[in-house]
């Protein structure tokens with residue numbers, strides 16, 4: 001990772017002051033279940049994402065990462081607490097927030113361009129503007145040449161990039177990503193991570209990024225948030241000083257990140273052993 005990229009990204013985090021200020025305030029979520037017992041998944045989660053910040057959510061399977069992301073997306077309502085984006089309470093999905101899921105769910109019978117245009121079509125945007133925005137979004141993710149190909153004719157990595165372009169086409173202030181690269185093979189995953197890193201440097205969206213990979217979280221994030229389980233709540237936040245990391249000699253950087261990795265792993269192992277269950281993946 002080049003030093004200048006890290007430095008630039010740190011500057012945008014501290015200086016952007018723009019859109020995408022997310023406040024999660026005392027959020028709890030309880031699901032009613034069929035046999036009469038409620039399941040409390042999240043309790044008292046409070047987290048603030050500054051404009052332009054990339055925050056990763058890590059935690060054992062079932063601790064409520066996707067639930068929290070869906071609450072920020074407006075796809076689920078919290079049982080208690082609230083979420084605001086730029087001061088506006090989230091009550092439903094909106095164009096200020098886009099979601100990228102693990103399963104990118106492109107329409108195979110539409111071309112890449114038509115898939116990217118889709119949210120604009122739903123919003124009633126004129127065809128000319130739609131096409132030009134879709135072209136720009138595909139260019140942003142490095143797929144300018146494949147707009148006329150059907151989604152089914154693209155590789156998995158390309159399809160995930162099209163899904164990212166579709167998420168970006170509405171110019172959301174906040175990008176919500178739920179294990180977006182976990183379906184990719186190791187090499188494609190590395191490439192997609194680098195691309196997200198570069199994209200975040202250029203676009204400065206606020207990003208909430210759910211992952212199971214400690215390496216991925218440490219590599220991409222300004223802050224790593226670990227959720228505990230039963231019920232899910234924040235047990236640790238690690239802020240990464242990207243500028244300082246970028247200024248380090250590579251060996252020192254690796255050593256620093258290695259120590260953080262061990263710390264997070266130990267924490268995850270203790271959460272899992274306390275909970276007594278873990279769905280390994």
Ligand SMILES: Nc1ncnc2c1ncn2[C@@H]1O[C@H](COP(=O)(O)OP(=O)(O)OP(=O)(O)O)[C@@H](O)[C@H]1O
Nearest residue numbers: 031032039041059060061062063064065066067068
């Ligand atoms: N609609 C629902 N009704 C009842 N229980 C639900 C519902 N949605 C999620 N849950 C439960 O809430 C808990 C948290 O689910 P969630 O998908 O948020 O976990 P997660 O941390 O994203 O897990 P994973 O890492 O496996 O994706 C799980 O026990 C799940 O079964």
Ligand SMILES: [Mg+2]
Nearest residue numbers: 065066067178
């Ligand atoms: Mg999940």
